[in-house]
Amino acid sequence: MAAGGLRQRLVHLDLKGAPPRAAYLRQVLPLLRTLGATGLLLEYEDTFPYTGPLEPLRAPHAYSRQELQELLGLAKEQGLEVVPLVQSFGHMEFVLKHKEFAHLREVYYLGEGEESKQWLQQQENTPEKLCLSHIKAVASCMASSYPTVTPIVWDDMLRGISEETLAESGVPQLVQPMIWDYAADLDVESKVLLVEKYRRCGFSKVWFASAFKGATGVNQSLTLIGHHLQNHLQWLKVASSTPTDLLQGIALTGWQRYDHFSVLCELFPVAIPSLAVCLQALENGGYSETVKENVEKLLGMSNLEIDTFMSTSLGTFPGSTILSLVTQVSFYLKSSVDELLERNRYVTGWFSPYHRKRKIIHPIIMHHFQPDAISLLSKWNAVVQDLQVAMEQVFHNSTVEEWMEENVHPSLQKLQQVVDDLDKAIKAQT
Structure with a gap:
């Protein structure tokens, strides 16, 4: 009672x-x-x-x-x-x-x-x-x-x-x-x-x-x-x-x-x-x-x-998949992208905004971070794809769009941009 x-x-x-x-x-x-x-x-x-x-x-x-x-x-x-x-x-x-x-x-x-x-x-x-x-x-x-x-x-x-x-x-x-x-x-x-x-x-x-x-x-x-x-x-x-x-x-x-x-x-x-x-x-x-x-x-x-946000188990309640994927995105998306773009010495030293704009890339150095950037992008694209599917079952498109624009796109687009710039720089060298 x-x-x-x-x-x-x-x-x-x-x-x-x-x-x-x-x-x-x-x-x-x-x-x-x-x-x-x-x-x-x-x-x-x-x-x-x-x-x-x-x-x-x-x-x-x-x-x-x-x-x-x-x-x-x-x-x-x-x-x-x-x-x-x-x-x-x-x-x-x-x-x-x-x-x-x-x-x-x-x-x-x-x-x-x-x-x-x-x-x-x-x-x-x-x-x-x-x-x-x-x-x-x-x-x-x-x-x-x-x-x-x-x-x-x-x-x-x-x-x-x-x-x-x-x-x-x-x-x-x-x-x-x-x-x-x-x-x-x-x-x-x-x-x-x-x-x-x-x-x-x-x-x-x-x-x-x-x-x-x-x-x-x-x-x-x-x-x-x-x-x-x-x-x-x-x-x-x-x-x-x-x-x-x-x-x-x-x-x-x-x-x-x-x-x-x-x-x-x-x-x-x-x-x-x-x-x-x-x-x-x-x-x-x-x-x-x-x-x-x-x-x-x-x-x-x-x-x-x-006392922390980390409930590791998935749960069987309606919408529990959303909780699990939102937890991943909230904890790791921005931090993993920032880690690569702002704290990886090869990116900050050899592929800065200056280099990217002018499509300058050192062919050897590139191998030190290109695979990391590509695998990080494919990992997050897969997570976001799963989240999109889970959210669409519960919410209307306008909600999914708003949540993604606020919480996913800023980091994901930065990462995508680096991978695209790398491709352009490599093509410019050949």
Whole structure:
């Protein structure tokens, strides 16, 4: 049984980057259930099959209506509650970037738009009250249209607002705050005090939000499990000091981009071991050798590394090949190419950019590094080819292309260029 009040454990699927194909998600849902998830926090962003006036928001790789219905049906069969995460305040880039919705833009900072500035000039109006009035408007609209649905709000904007202002706003009767912190060393005591403050303001329930990936670097490619496990162990401590009738549950976030315009961070399959460790730690009220062995069994991995990125065994979970190949690329591609181009004395001494440009090559020296360059290139081409195949089974082409351009092409193209320049220089000698 879960420790404290963490009976609800929602796994966040951030679909604003690298959205998996529907077929892959169908494979993953039963695993999430087995690992200890009780629900999904589905962030559709531009992958929702919008129609009518909202159709411009729909990305080319958006899910079809039928795919989503099947997915939601499967979630229900698995006993997973689905909580849709629909932006309505922050992170509206996917909407506001379209010219059709440009008239709704505020500049990025609250209170900087023309209408907001006028409103803030009136006596007693503050950015906090502006924020609360917007939350209240959206939540009231929800309450009248869907009386059985309770909105949850991320608590960034609420934290700094005084108890008095919060209590007077009427917001605590309409929403439940999600208190988020993704740090490995989150301050337990200050979180407990924040929970107490929210209760005094009139909120009847609170949620926590941890992270199993996507919170340690904007272009992170591998997941540091130890960081995320520590984050969850800290949340367990907060939970043990929170009244169970107040705590609804926890959302394990897995950000796929920091926002709509930033690069991809760790791909979902790469982070499955981290998610497994975190879910199992929550379900068992801590982490132990037994929990580790259980995770290894569930993922088909013989050796799970928590404190380094090097989990050598492949695993049998959906997408495990991607984890194995991404690990190789992330660890060795750039370093092996740099080793050859920047630290091999024959390349730096006898085939510098100056030589390459003028096609000058010493015929004897060439034999000292040409075979190395060619074999390194063929090795990486083979690895990248395998990764491409594995990724195409899980992701759409646009994701594969983006990941390769960010993580593979810079090094691979440098290597290819050296091999090509060698060929040209040799031909020029004959």
